[in-house]
Amino acid sequence: MASPQAMEMLFYYNTLGKYTYSIYNSTSALPEGWDNIACENIFLSSSGLAVLEKAPPENMECHYVGLFGNGSLCGIAVIQYLDLARVATFKNRERSFCLKDYLLKRFSSHVLFIGNNTLTGQNAYLLNNGISETEALALLHMALQDLKKEYRKKGRRIHLLAVKDFNEKEMPDFEAAGFKDYYKFCTQPNMIFTIRPGWESAEDYLSELNTKYRTQHNRARKKAEGIIKKKLNLDEIALLSGRIHELYLTVAEKAAFNTFYLPQNHFEIMKQELNDNFRFYGYFKNEKLVGFNTLIKNGCDMDTYFLGYDEEIQKEKMLYLNMLYDMVAYAIKKGYKRIIFARSAMEIKSSVGAKAEDVYGIIKHTNPLLNLFMEKFFTYFDPKVEWKARSPFK
Template structure:
């Protein structure tokens, strides 16, 4: 690569001093954001940080993750104790190495400055990923899948130019993004632009939530409620048809420790009992939603999830963010409050050439299909 080189780091304490001068555009790639992944990662995840250099000077930063899918029940089959898809994943595709952050939706894989082009950076990252593949092999872990996740379609040609050969391009569930419109000064401005049906939905949800109080929790309060928070988180996580990881119990506590005021944790209480929570991360001009949890019965009775979405909208407008990144899942209800779908793409390759030849068919078989209808709550 001539003047370009890379280094792989396995601890945030040894990252180059100038790391955050590049990471300022994305909190998830900052030293503190990455520290969360080292101090409180999912049990089946390992994280590696990559520095890209031009003539010895840092010009790019990136995240590469390893996932062991054999350590989680990836697919749920509530009717049967045996799940064929889960068995096949464990047998042939459980060890995954990819450029990106599997706990998030969107391009949180790398950041570059002007000293390196996209193509040059991607070529370096592929070299780093293949280097890590060899290192895992030495430890007796054969990598089955190589992947890059969550990019816009216009960025795909850069991967081809960088030599990502034999990869299958895929598109799964979209990233749901809510855009704060120019001129919105308060939530009343947002409500005034909703059509009658969706203003009624908002008012009904707010009435249903009577008796529920919302509170921003401090680090000590999160710590004291760790067990209950984890219980509520698992209620939601276990509903997913497809899971690649579970957060550890102390994850939100560590997130608050590292990101401080940039991380907002809101608890929803019925009396003194925590019955739900949601989280937001202030990331430049955007507010990124993170994980949430709730009591299933309270959620149904109080329309808790929908109320959380409206609370996030009100907060983002008040704090003058440009977007709320609502991420994947529950696309229809998110669209009912005004979020729109943005397609994100990835590429994937099996290290077994025969299996890789059938990657398109295999991916289609394993990809959980979600049928949903986009809503437009705004006046036309």
């Protein structure tokens, strides 16, 4: 009988001479040294990946790839499968039938990609000096193809293959690594707030805002009177999980485009796995939870994660804007260099000082004929968001 670890490992191939790769289905099977490489990015650590294993969106499956040079681990990566037919990807509140949703599910619903769809930014892979990026990507391209075949055996035909998200400086030479006929795309930007040298407190930040945006800050703070903010521990998150999920869905379902929804126990599992590196803040009015936001400590960066709020309280108390100011104040106080605000709500994030960073990826349809029209298809399906960048500093 095969060992449990063998059952959790899909493939082991000798490729590219001295380089090999393994694909794992479980974080319990990850090879020794994985977390040594993942120390640069908590989302690729065994604990970060365990969150996706224990509390994933119901339409997502995760696979973990170890890259080896002469038998030594020299690279790690995550590959995800998404079944878009299981979610209402596009919203059309005026009509019960959405053509975009129908076409996507009919021709492009099964997606396999290198990266983490719950995040924005390069959270796809990490390498040490034992392998070049081109060699690593060539291995990952093979792994992607092998997983595509594996899903076909299960009766699920993969429609789209992709890699995401890279800023302009990070964008590798995919062509040299064997990614032929892929379309390069750019979607909504990653909003990044940079902590300026010399800032030691929120007052330092406020002193550099121009009059208009300092007035905005003061007005928001005054509006929030009566709201109590509290850091929640694991037991409190578990106790309030139903209400937390309700508030999360209030925000998530407002989006014009969704590829997944988090399960109710997601934040509880994240707290279990990441401990103090995951911060959950609840906002209460008259002792009732009316909003929350989440932060993840990731080296010199502080990543914002998902949030939720009561729509009426948000309007009355300017709750979302106050959350942003709280995040800025916390990051400055704790000495972080950047806040990764991710996608969505670009204009209001820019009003507190975040700047847009374009992120790119590549994508390919497995039907050669449809792939000829990938640029037109992507343009048709990609939701356009009009927004105006703000400049809050003097």
